[in-house]
Amino acid sequence: MSEKNSPPGSPKQNPDQNLETNPLPKDDSSLETIVRKIQDSMSLPKRHKFWETQPVGQFKDFGDTSLPEGPIEAPTPLSEVKQEPYNLPSPYEWTTCDMNSEETCTEVYNLLKNNYVEDDENMFRFNYSKEFLGWALRPPGYYKSWHIGVRAKASKKLVAFITGIPARIRVRNEVVKMAEINFLCVHKKLRSKRLAPVMIKEVTRRVHLENIWQATYTAGVVLPTPITTCQYWHRSLNPKKLIDVGFSRLGPRMTMSRTIKLYKLPDSPGTSGFRKMELRDVPAVTRLLRNYLSQFVVSPDFDENDVEHWLLPTEGVVDSYLVESPVTHDVTDFCSFYTLPSSILGNQNYSILKAAYSYYNVSTKTPLLQLMNDALIVAKQKDFDVFNALDVMHNEPFLKELKFGPGDGQLHYYLYNYRIQNALRPSELGLVLL
Ligand SMILES: CC(C)(COP(=O)(O)OP(=O)(O)OC[C@H]1O[C@@H](n2cnc3c(N)ncnc32)[C@H](O)[C@@H]1OP(=O)(O)O)[C@@H](O)C(=O)NCCC(=O)NCCS
Numbered sequence: 168m169s170e171k172n173s174p175p176g177s178p179k180q181n182p183d184q185n186l187e188t189n190p191l192p193k194d195d196s197s198l199e200t201i202v203r204k205i206q207d208s209m210s211l212p213k214r215h216k217f218w219e220t221q222p223v224g225q226f227k228d229f230g231d232t233s234l235p236e237g238p239i240e241a242p243t244p245l246s247e248v249k250q251e252p253y254n255l256p257s258p259y260e261w262t263t264c265d266m267n268s269e270e271t272c273t274e275v276y277n278l279l280k281n282n283y284v285e286d287d288e289n290m291f292r293f294n295y296s297k298e299f300l301g302w303a304l305r306p307p308g309y310y311k312s313w314h315i316g317v318r319a320k321a322s323k324k325l326v327a328f329i330t331g332i333p334a335r336i337r338v339r340n341e342v343v344k345m346a347e348i349n350f351l352c353v354h355k356k357l358r359s360k361r362l363a364p365v366m367i368k369e370v371t372r373r374v375h376l377e378n379i380w381q382a383t384y385t386a387g388v389v390l391p392t393p394i395t396t397c398q399y400w401h402r403s404l405n406p407k408k409l410i411d412v413g414f415s416r417l418g419p420r421m422t423m424s425r426t427i428k429l430y431k432l433p434d435s436p437g438t439s440g441f442r443k444m445e446l447r448d449v450p451a452v453t454r455l456l457r458n459y460l461s462q463f464v465v466s467p468d469f470d471e472n473d474v475e476h477w478l479l480p481t482e483g484v485v486d487s488y489l490v491e492s493p494v495t496h497d498v499t500d501f502c503s504f505y506t507l508p509s510s511i512l513g514n515q516n517y518s519i520l521k522a523a524y525s526y527y528n529v530s531t532k533t534p535l536l537q538l539m540n541d542a543l544i545v546a547k548q549k550d551f552d553v554f555n556a557l558d559v560m561h562n563e564p565f566l567k568e569l570k571f572g573p574g575d576g577q578l579h580y581y582l583y584n585y586r587i588q589n590a591l592r593p594s595e596l597g598l599v600l601l
Pocket of ligand 1: 214215216217218219282283284285350351352353354357358359360361362363364385386387388390
């Protein structure tokens with residue numbers, strides 16, 4: 168449930184906050200907002216009828232150090248896992264989405280394009296490309312049965328979706344087989360009918376059938392109980408467009424030309440030996456990455472197959488660069504970002520915001536600041552409008568230095584059926600979900 172409640176281009180984010188600009192005014196008058204504010208100010212714990220029944224860290228247990236870290240419930244024998252799908256309301260039926268089929272991929276693409284995550288002001292909506300979906304959902308060892316759709320029986324129209332992919336996730340010293348759950352989406356016309364819990368239960372059942380008992384996911388909403396809460400930061404690459412579409416606004420003492428100058432970048436990367444990653448680099452990048460990620464409390468346990476899939480450049484999906492020492496030819500540094508555009512809703516001049524998202528970055532010789540500045544430069548060369556990054560891993564220092572501005576949306580990370588005793592700082596997290 169990779170709910171990025173603050174998708175790229177969200178006007179809640181004010182990329183220029185530190186740079187003499189103002190946040191956009193917010194319309195805080197909806198009844199829901201008022202109720203939430205009252206609830207928040209009274210610190211009333213929100214009830215979660217569904218999540219309270221699930222093996223996840225519960226709010227009431229938060230900080231209880233007598234509870235052990237690790238699985239909350241033991242696995243059940245596979246023969247005891249429910250063999251039939253959960254019941255859907257009668258007008259709907261389950262479908263397994265074959266992401267190798269161009270036609271199915273198009274249906275999924277359209278469902279998400281029209282119904283997936285929007286910012287609070289409904290100005291932008293994620294627009295994952297078909298190529299991206301094919302990549303995100305078919306990593307090594309993926310299960311077709313974890314790509315789950317719901318269709319209207321009568322029209323056969325796809326109206327909901329949820330996915331899992333297998334991953335080895337390390338939590339402290341344990342490497343745990345997990346599902347990464349993502350792309351939970353219910354058609355706008357079918358919201359608030361408690362379809363999401365059925366979908367979550369169904370994907371959980373299918374994960375259990377593969378003898379996997381843990382999962383990880385992210386959401387923009389607070390559920391019981393985040394292992395950490397991160398913030399998106401945004402670096403303008405095309406400030407004029409970002410201002411024109413309402414992503415950011417001119418600061419009080421700023422003119423457009425001063426703003427453009429502020430964000431200007433050199434035409435090409437400055438680090439000698441900086442080049443695109445190639446297939447022959449997979450072993451070196453795997454070593455670099457494994458070594459780097461081992462210092463975080465939670466991170467993926469990548470092998471060479473994973474690195475080849477997740478980090479070898481794929482046009483319009485993922486970009487990776489590295490620094491090869493001109494002297495020793497050692498690969499000493501690495502940076503990567505993925506491509507996730509957003510539709511711009513109701514703007515006369517622009518329909519797509521092209522956003523790059525920081526993925527995994529490792530520096531051993533080139534200062535991280537310099538490496539990420541080169542990443543910004545290649546992103547600009549590739550015509551991205553904005554470069555987004557979470558404050559995970561060692562990102563925070565470069566965010567501030569490289570003119571990223573903080574967004575005000577948060578991204579919460581969760582584990583299913585795995586307890587950790589204390590929440591992590593974002594800098595202790597070494598995991599980026601798509
Ligand atoms: C997220 C979405 C599928 C939820 O569906 P819905 O129709 O709004 O909600 P439903 O009535 O079906 O279910 C409500 C339950 O789902 C939970 N839920 C809502 N969003 C959730 C999320 N992102 N992850 C996990 N659970 C979520 C709610 O907390 C609630 O359970 P609770 O009573 O225990 O708190 C739907 O709003 C949607 O498609 N939104 C746009 C895309 C999106 O934000 N996807 C999430 C990406 S992670």
